[in-house]
Amino acid sequence: xxxxxxxxxxxxxxxxxxxxxxxxxxxxxxxxxxxxxxxxxxxxxxxxxxxxxxxxxxxxxxxxxxxxxxxxxxxxxxxxxxxxxxxxxxxxxxxxxxxxxxxxxxxxxxxxxxxxxxxxxxxxxxxxxxxxxxxxxxxxxxxxxxxxxxxxxxxxxxxxxxxxxxxxxxxxxxxxxxxxxxxxxxxxxxxxxxxxxxxxxxxxxxxxxxxxxxxxxxxxxxxxxxxxxxxxxxxxxxxxxxxxxxxxxxxxxxxxxxxxxxxxxxxxxxxxxxxxxxxxxxxxxxxxxx
Amino acid sequence: xxxxxxxxxxxxxxxxxxxxxxxxxxxxxxxxxxxxxxxxxxxxxxxxxxxxxxxxxxxxxxxxxxxxxxxxxxxxxxxxxxxxxxxxxxxxxxxxxxxxxxxxxxxxxxxxxxxxxxxxxxxxxxxxxxxxxxxxxxxxxxxxxxxxxxxxxxxxxxxxxxxxxxxxxxxxxxxxxxxxxxxxxxxxxxxxxxxxxxxxxxxxxxxxxxxxxxxxxxxxxxxxxxxxxxxxxxxxxxxxxxxxxxxxxxxxxxxxxxxxxxxxxxxxxxxxxxxxxxx
Numbered sequence: 001x002x003x004x005x006x007x008x009x010x011x012x013x014x015x016x017x018x019x020x021x022x023x024x025x026x027x028x029x030x031x032x033x034x035x036x037x038x039x040x041x042x043x044x045x046x047x048x049x050x051x052x053x054x055x056x057x058x059x060x061x062x063x064x065x066x067x068x069x070x071x072x073x074x075x076x077x078x079x080x081x082x083x084x085x086x087x088x089x090x091x092x093x094x095x096x097x098x099x100x101x102x103x104x105x106x107x108x109x110x111x112x113x114x115x116x117x118x119x120x121x122x123x124x125x126x127x128x129x130x131x132x133x134x135x136x137x138x139x140x141x142x143x144x145x146x147x148x149x150x151x152x153x154x155x156x157x158x159x160x161x162x163x164x165x166x167x168x169x170x171x172x173x174x175x176x177x178x179x180x181x182x183x184x185x186x187x188x189x190x191x192x193x194x195x196x197x198x199x200x201x202x203x204x205x206x207x208x209x210x211x212x213x214x215x216x217x218x219x220x221x222x223x224x225x226x227x228x229x230x231x232x233x234x235x236x237x238x239x240x241x242x243x244x245x246x247x248x249x250x251x252x253x254x255x256x257x258x259x260x261x262x263x264x265x266x267x268x269x270x271x272x273x274x275x276x277x278x279x280x281x282x283x284x285x286x287x288x289x290x
Numbered sequence: 291x292x293x294x295x296x297x298x299x300x301x302x303x304x305x306x307x308x309x310x311x312x313x314x315x316x317x318x319x320x321x322x323x324x325x326x327x328x329x330x331x332x333x334x335x336x337x338x339x340x341x342x343x344x345x346x347x348x349x350x351x352x353x354x355x356x357x358x359x360x361x362x363x364x365x366x367x368x369x370x371x372x373x374x375x376x377x378x379x380x381x382x383x384x385x386x387x388x389x390x391x392x393x394x395x396x397x398x399x400x401x402x403x404x405x406x407x408x409x410x411x412x413x414x415x416x417x418x419x420x421x422x423x424x425x426x427x428x429x430x431x432x433x434x435x436x437x438x439x440x441x442x443x444x445x446x447x448x449x450x451x452x453x454x455x456x457x458x459x460x461x462x463x464x465x466x467x468x469x470x471x472x473x474x475x476x477x478x479x480x481x482x483x484x485x486x487x488x489x490x491x492x493x494x495x496x497x498x499x500x501x502x503x504x505x506x507x508x509x510x511x512x513x514x515x516x517x518x519x520x521x522x523x524x525x526x527x528x529x530x531x532x533x534x535x536x537x538x539x540x541x542x543x544x545x546x547x548x549x550x551x552x553x554x555x556x557x558x559x560x561x562x563x564x565x566x567x568x569x
Contacts, residue, residue, distance in 0.1 A: 230466030
């Protein structure tokens with residue numbers, strides 16, 4: 001084999017390895033999660049874990065019911081989606097279709113900047129400004145609620161939703177819009193009947209990735225959702241999310257204890273949720289490409 | 291770096307006089323300021339030593355001692371039997387030292403007219419049986435419960451001493467609506483801005499933006515505020531020993547540090563930080 005061929009082959013291998021590295025990592029992480037988390041089910045029934053309503057990890061005997069935590073995550077996520085999805089899509093439409101070029105540049109860099117704010121900083125700002133505001137103006141017993149968490153998380157999901165949705169809108173061929181306008185459509189009709197439809201798969205992907213970010217967020221929710229482990233009945237109650245439970249309790253557990261395995265089992269639940277969300281996003285993107 | 295790692299994994303091998311040796315202390319958030327003050331005073335007296343103190347909760351410290359990642363675990367609760375077993379399984383023999391006393395202060399917003407509660411009232415409030423301040427003679431406002439995370443010794447102690455009255459067979463739990471706050475400071479901050487809230491923390495944390503409540507055993511007994519004299523005399527009921535755990539009988543620098551903590555100079559530091567000295 002000549003040196004040239006050898007070099008080619010080597011470079012090809014290196015690129016190949018880099019390419020599959022992320023897949024290998026995901027598989028390794030999943031194996032580790034499964035190994036640590038599934039041991040819990042030697043002592044706890046899967047049904048009691050997923051549908052149990054009580055989370056008393058340090059009592060004797062301990063109770064590991066994650067239903068309140070799953071619902072806590074769900075409430076916060078849905079609240080954040082209701083706020084961030086319409087705002088994010090509207091903002092993407094404005095940037096892609098309406099804004100003058102100069103405005104467009106300012107808005108785009110502003111959104112990138114929003115994405116760069118660490119979540120702990122947003123959590124801290126939320127704790128000192130949003131929480132008292134919510135308590136005072138909604139006349140609640142405490143401002144540390146799922147709603148406060150939703151508002152803060154909406155800010156975190158916005159950059160993802162806006163930038164991906166904006167890319168999808170910009171990718172719609174210019175001639176679609178021109179054709180619509182030539183047929184006598186108004187600007188708004190062209191946007192919502194033609195461009196939004198054409199970009200719909202990209203927009204669904206944007207929404208799902210934004211929601212994925214919200215589900216996995218930890219620090220800010222731990223600081224402002226109040227962390228009460230009970231079955232939530234409204235957005236205006238304190239809730240505990242899956243992620244906050246892992247973060248708050250991981251330090252306390254001894255390796256190999258039931259509590260430790262239970263936290264990894266929560267990790268599996270989170271992994272499954274984000275995996276499904278990513279699958280939906282992926283399906284949405286590929287549906288239109290056929 | 292090397293020294294600190296080795297002292298971390300084999301704490302008892304430190305010998306006095308090794309320059310720059312490190313004592314790793316970890317555990318109770320309640321005690322972290324106290325531990326820091328001891329460390330500073332100790333390092334002033336022994337310039338060759340370096341003591342690092344981190345918090346995270348009593349459970350965190352004990353877990354670290356068991357997995358041999360710290361030399362001294364600070365804890366505001368006693369180690370559980372289960373933890374002793376886990377330690378033994380890991381080849382760690384935990385030795386306990388009482389290093390100070392602490393009163394748990396029960397606090398409300400300064401505008402709350404309530405000044406005192408009995409232990410029964412307090413337990414019923416934190417178990418969710420009393421949900422409105424008017425049931426204990428206050429205004430018609432919902433009660434917001436502030437508790438600590440489950441990795442906090444303060445959380446465990448409050449549950450065992452107030453909710454279960456020190457009876458390990460009882461099964462009372464905090465009300466599910468109780469907010470689990472990540473630190474004593476977070477409780478203090480929420481109390482300062484929320485007139486509905488009630489919370490608890492080590493008495494060293496109190497400041498004028500929160501009001502301390504006087505506590506009585508029952509409605510026929512006198513009420514006592516969480517103050518140094520009342521804790522030392524045993525009149526204040528929600529008080530507890532603060533503990534340190536080492537792996538085996540302490541040796542070398544670790545021994546010197548523990549001896550210092552128990553000395554008159556070490557106990558003087560306790561009083562400065564608003565905890566209660568042993569004597």
